[in-house]
Amino acid sequence: MAHLARSAPLRHLSRAAQLTHNSSSWSRVASNATRAYSTAGAAKSKGSSTSVKAFTALSAIAAGAAFWSQMPATKDVECEAPKKQEQKKPSKTAEADKKRKLEGLTKDSPMRLRMEAFNKKLQAEITAAIEKVDGEAKFKVDRWNRVEGGDGISMVLQDGKVFEKAGVGVSVVYGMLPPAAVAQMRAQHPNIAETKESTPFFATGISCVMHPHNPNAPTVHFNYRYFELGSEDGGEPVSWWFGGGCDLTPVILYEEDAVHFHRVIKEACDKHDPRYYTDFKKWCDEYFYIPHRGERRGVGGIFFDDLDDKSPEELFAFVQTCGNAFTSQYVPIMERRKDMPFTAEDKHWQQIRRGRYVEFNLVYDRGTKFGLLTPGARIESILMTMPLTARWEYMHEPDLKAHGRLMEVLRVPKDWVPTTHNV
Numbered sequence: 001m002a003h004l005a006r007s008a009p010l011r012h013l014s015r016a017a018q019l020t021h022n023s024s025s026w027s028r029v030a031s032n033a034t035r036a037y038s039t040a041g042a043a044k045s046k047g048s049s050t051s052v053k054a055f056t057a058l059s060a061i062a063a064g065a066a067f068w069s070q071m072p073a074t075k076d077v078e079c080e081a082p083k084k085q086e087q088k089k090p091s092k093t094a095e096a097d098k099k100r101k102l103e104g105l106t107k108d109s110p111m112r113l114r115m116e117a118f119n120k121k122l123q124a125e126i127t128a129a130i131e132k133v134d135g136e137a138k139f140k141v142d143r144w145n146r147v148e149g150g151d152g153i154s155m156v157l158q159d160g161k162v163f164e165k166a167g168v169g170v171s172v173v174y175g176m177l178p179p180a181a182v183a184q185m186r187a188q189h190p191n192i193a194e195t196k197e198s199t200p201f202f203a204t205g206i207s208c209v210m211h212p213h214n215p216n217a218p219t220v221h222f223n224y225r226y227f228e229l230g231s232e233d234g235g236e237p238v239s240w241w242f243g244g245g246c247d248l249t250p251v252i253l254y255e256e257d258a259v260h261f262h263r264v265i266k267e268a269c270d271k272h273d274p275r276y277y278t279d280f281k282k283w284c285d286e287y288f289y290i291p292h293r294g295e296r297r298g299v300g301g302i303f304f305d306d307l308d309d310k311s312p313e314e315l316f317a318f319v320q321t322c323g324n325a326f327t328s329q330y331v332p333i334m335e336r337r338k339d340m341p342f343t344a345e346d347k348h349w350q351q352i353r354r355g356r357y358v359e360f361n362l363v364y365d366r367g368t369k370f371g372l373l374t375p376g377a378r379i380e381s382i383l384m385t386m387p388l389t390a391r392w393e394y395m396h397e398p399d400l401k402a403h404g405r406l407m408e409v410l411r412v413p414k415d416w417v418p419t420t421h422n423v
Contacts (some may be wrong), residue, residue: 056230067252091174093230094149111240112202115226119170120153122323126208127168129327129395133334136161139168145380149174154381156269157386159337162217162338164296166210177201177229185229188306189239192229198349199238202225209385210330215251217337219298220261220330220358221385222246222320236251242315243305244322245284246329249298249357251350253406255416257333262416265302268325272312272318278419280304285413290360295410297360349403351391358390366382 097113105113125141137160143153150172157166176198185192212219224244228237246263262281267321269276281301288297304323307315361368371382398407 001306009314021392039399040218054162054420065383067374069261082406090147090174091149091200093202094174097149111233111247111316112204112226115316116170116172116204118320118323119204119224120317122326123153123168123170123206126326127157129331130157130163130166130168131421133331133338134162134166134222137163139166142380143210146173149175154378154384159416160213162212162334163212164211165211165386166206166208166386168206170206170383171381174200174202174203182229185239189241189308192239194384199229201227201229202235205244207385208326210353211387212334212338213347214338214340215342216254216340217334218248218250218257219354219387220248221245222326223299224323226316228317239308240312241306241308242319243303243307244319245280245287246300246322246326247284247288247298247303248330248333250406251353252346253299253409254337255405257337258409259416260333261299261301261329264325264329265322266417268321269318271321272314276304276318277302288360290356290364292363293356293359295356295407296413297357297410299409300413301417345399345402348391349399351389352393352396352398354387354390355392361385385420 061066080196098112100109100111100113126225130140134157137157139155139157141153141155143151152169152171152173154169155161155167160166177200178198179196182192182195182199203225204225205225207221208269209221210219222245224242226240226242228240232238246261246265248258250257266281278387281300284300284303287303288300289295309315310318368382368385374378398404400407
């Protein structure tokens with residue numbers, strides 16, 4: 001859910017909070033909105049993985065029909081939220097999109113369906129790669145449907161050989177956005193007309209968080225998402241945008257790992273726009289800031305939202321490049337660090353740093369806060385990003401001899417790779 005919540009056009013909110021995730025503005029939007037974003041993830045079975053790849057080739061109608069017909073049966077869920085008195089009805093656009101999927105997608109299919117297909121394909125590939133790194137554990141797969149339209153699959157690996165907890169989720173959500181929430185969006189998207197009526201919306205996103213056992217191996221997070229306001233009959237959207245990003249959270253700092261992580265995503269950005277890495281790296285450093293600690297959550301990466309500065313095709317290509325870069329960003333780091341020896345002191349420090357991770361997610365992350373305030377939200381999916389274990393100690397003082405360099409770069413972000421673009 002967190003990855004979808006950020007896909008709302010809230011740059012004006014984060015700017016107003018100086019991009020430190022002040023939650024007050026976000027809470028107003030969340031309390032007004034009835035968007036029931038829910039995270040989930042793609043099927044991991046061998047058969048469904050094969051058909052996912054065939055489906056997203058977008059070149060064979062039969063392949064698309066095969067994918068959707070082979071998806072395991074799911075049931076409509078209300079999740080943990082109390083049931084409302086009014087009866088929910090499926091979105092007309094959602095119903096029309098079901099038919100489009102069974103008929104098969106092409107390069108001319110609506111962007112929302114192609115982004116959904118990409119997310120599910122990427123999820124299948126990433127979970128396969130992570131299972132290979134772990135060597136023992138397998139992802140548990142939970143699938144669900146929403147009455148209003150949409151579905152999701154949450155995939156979570158716990159207590160593995162390498163990973164204490166790893167989650168990859170995909171959500172597809174159709175719903176109605178109240179006038180107050182639409183009005184908030186007009187600040188970043190002036191093409192949205194004023195209205196006193198609820199407006200149909202669509203959102204899909206993929207989100208991933210990995211928490212390794214070994215303190216030498218870093219936690220990682222990424223999400224990529226697409227949001228649109230559209231007509232109820234499934235026509236062209238009134239407005240649309242992409243959002244996303246990735247960031248690395250080491251416990252023990254190995255600067256070569258940070259350099260590698262940033263270099264790979266910079267190369268992905270540079271294929272599409274020379275400004276992207278510099279701008280989005282700065283935004284990431286500002287976004288993942290914990291004001292009450294005076295430090296960042298980790299060593300950053302990229303972060304962007306409300307992205308509509310190019311054509312949908314160009315931005316979709318950019319998001320695909322970033323998403324496909326994830327395994328190259330993270331797996332080589334894990335292969336270097338997962339079997340390194342560590343001490344009880346290292347493990348203790350990891351628990352302290354995970355406490356900081358939880359603090360950011362629960363106190364400042366607008367995606368998590370939005371999810372917790374949204375009726376019909378799936379709580380297990382919202383909290384999928386949390387580590388299994390964490391620690392808080394009263395008046396804890398870090399060992400600066402061992403971790404002083406990490407604390408330095410958390411307080412003052414570092415440029416890990418050279419750039420030629422001047423902001």
